[in-house]
Amino acid sequence: MTNEIVNTRRGFLQAGALGAAALGLAPAAVLAKPALKLGPHGLRSLARDFEGRLILPGEDGFALAAWPNNARWAGVQPQAVAMCATEADVQRCIRLAGDTRMPFAIRSGGHNYAGFSTTAGLLIDVKAMNNVKLDLKNQTAWVQGGANNNDVAAALRNYGVAIPSGRCPTVGTSGLVLGGGWGFAATHRGLTCDSLVGTELVVASAASRRIDANSDSELFWAVRGGGGGNFGVHTGFTFNVHPVGTVTTFNLTWAPGKQIELLRALQALQLAHPTRISTRSKALPLAAGPRPSRDSLYVETLGQFWGGEKELREMLAPLYAVAVPQIADIYEVDYWRGRDYLLTDDPNGLYDIRCSFVHKELSEAALDNMLNWMTRWPGGSLLQENMGILFAIGGKVKEVPSNATAYVHRDSNYIFEMEASWGPIDKPETVQRQRAWLKDYYDDMQRFLQPESYVNFPNRDLKNWAQAYYGTNLKRLSEVKRRVDPHNLFRFEQSVPLA
Numbered sequence: 001m002t003n004e005i006v007n008t009r010r011g012f013l014q015a016g017a018l019g020a021a022a023l024g025l026a027p028a029a030v031l032a033k034p035a036l037k038l039g040p041h042g043l044r045s046l047a048r049d050f051e052g053r054l055i056l057p058g059e060d061g062f063a064l065a066a067w068p069n070n071a072r073w074a075g076v077q078p079q080a081v082a083m084c085a086t087e088a089d090v091q092r093c094i095r096l097a098g099d100t101r102m103p104f105a106i107r108s109g110g111h112n113y114a115g116f117s118t119t120a121g122l123l124i125d126v127k128a129m130n131n132v133k134l135d136l137k138n139q140t141a142w143v144q145g146g147a148n149n150n151d152v153a154a155a156l157r158n159y160g161v162a163i164p165s166g167r168c169p170t171v172g173t174s175g176l177v178l179g180g181g182w183g184f185a186a187t188h189r190g191l192t193c194d195s196l197v198g199t200e201l202v203v204a205s206a207a208s209r210r211i212d213a214n215s216d217s218e219l220f221w222a223v224r225g226g227g228g229g230n231f232g233v234h235t236g237f238t239f240n241v242h243p244v245g246t247v248t249t250f251n252l253t254w255a256p257g258k259q260i261e262l263l264r265a266l267q268a269l270q271l272a273h274p275t276r277i278s279t280r281s282k283a284l285p286l287a288a289g290p291r292p293s294r295d296s297l298y299v300e301t302l303g304q305f306w307g308g309e310k311e312l313r314e315m316l317a318p319l320y321a322v323a324v325p326q327i328a329d330i331y332e333v334d335y336w337r338g339r340d341y342l343l344t345d346d347p348n349g350l351y352d353i354r355c356s357f358v359h360k361e362l363s364e365a366a367l368d369n370m371l372n373w374m375t376r377w378p379g380g381s382l383l384q385e386n387m388g389i390l391f392a393i394g395g396k397v398k399e400v401p402s403n404a405t406a407y408v409h410r411d412s413n414y415i416f417e418m419e420a421s422w423g424p425i426d427k428p429e430t431v432q433r434q435r436a437w438l439k440d441y442y443d444d445m446q447r448f449l450q451p452e453s454y455v456n457f458p459n460r461d462l463k464n465w466a467q468a469y470y471g472t473n474l475k476r477l478s479e480v481k482r483r484v485d486p487h488n489l490f491r492f493e494q495s496v497p498l499a
């Protein structure tokens, strides 16, 4: 059964996947930045005693090791990729970075949308450190800093327990948890960071520290939503695991028409059952091409219900009253089979993304505006699947106070995300038009949205990014940063500013 439903969903998704891997088109401003050359002496000193592998340009595996998920940043080439195998390797890298002040970036899964895990200096990659150890007695799991969602799933799936995590199999646990961590379990169990009970990290002095709520409550507060790359290189995380049983997963697709009524009914469904259901709903065009008409936009929702199929079908009655879906895949399955069904393909392409939060719901006027913007899409080679998505992130996430962890967006019901994606065939002027569309669309939607943004969906052009990512928690985060990283070793374009 698993194969059957996974295949169905994959086939459906592939119609508009982000596109094939593409040649890098990093913004000129990034490529123009001069790289501080480390020099052969520095690299030799790092390579000495290195237990993993230091990979230099031109060596086997370099291109793959340097390649980020968003190919927009693939032109940002590191001087070396330090594929760390141990915590001691990470310490060697940080010691060298501290001594030479050379630029560096940390990478785990490599999925940062804005290229913050790319660098023209040293790329410190922990991906190979991907062990997961389950402690059933204490109902915890230790996840090494390089493990991704798939590694965690493989270690837990036979034991009836799970950690709330995201949809993409190769997103790193590090990036996910440090920024918060949305997934289909969030409304029921909380964010990924809400299950974190401790973490090990190599800080600016190159010392390794293990922190939790007792040993350094402020830093532990900061790493739960403060974003990756700010306080140190995390080498391990301890999570509480949660028992899981049967869930009902669903994928419903409606033919074009009644988009506003359907999206309103989907929001009503979510808000009526805030902790029992999780929806990811959107409108999208049937085909690639400029200016899709309103009557070519269809509605899709993908989700998970923490209950049985019969009850879900009853709950869906108001939606069926608006319109009967063309596709209605509804499966009562074991949690892990459901997770497999809900996985996203692993897109690897060229894209730009923006997001805000929705306080309660998108009104009729807001949805009308969103659909109008979709019809103004300037065109390009790819079908746009992600022009406007509502990720449910209320429920349990809202039960935690906004100042209890650095993740501040606790009074919202949705992340609203919009995206433009293109392929190598699209000319620079086409891409420019798409990105201008994205900016204007985003700006125009702000009157309906919270002036906030999810640090795990970052954008380099975001004005007031620090306020948008951290809001009222910004000052406290900066104070932690000043104490833990006083010389701002861990810095990049949108790192937490020193107070």
Ligand SMILES: Cc1cc2nc3c(=O)[nH]c(=O)nc-3n(C[C@H](O)[C@H](O)[C@H](O)COP(=O)(O)OP(=O)(O)OC[C@H]3O[C@@H](n4cnc5c(N)ncnc54)[C@H](O)[C@@H]3O)c2cc1C
Pocket: 069, 105, 106, 107, 108, 109, 110, 111, 112, 113, 116, 117, 126, 145, 146, 165, 166, 167, 168, 170, 171, 172, 173, 174, 175, 176, 178, 179, 180, 181, 182, 183, 227, 228, 229, 230, 232, 233, 234, 235, 344, 346, 347, 456, 457
């Ligand atoms: C296809 C796709 C699907 C996604 N799906 C979801 C989803 O379902 N839910 C969700 O919440 N988000 C999702 N995201 C966003 C994702 O959570 C963030 O991009 C996340 O930060 C990626 O983590 P990473 O380790 O893969 O990326 P990386 O690019 O390796 O790291 C992200 C940031 O964390 C830093 N970092 C990485 N490792 C460490 C470490 N060990 N210690 C300290 N800092 C580190 C990096 O320097 C960078 O700033 C998705 C992204 C993509 C591209």
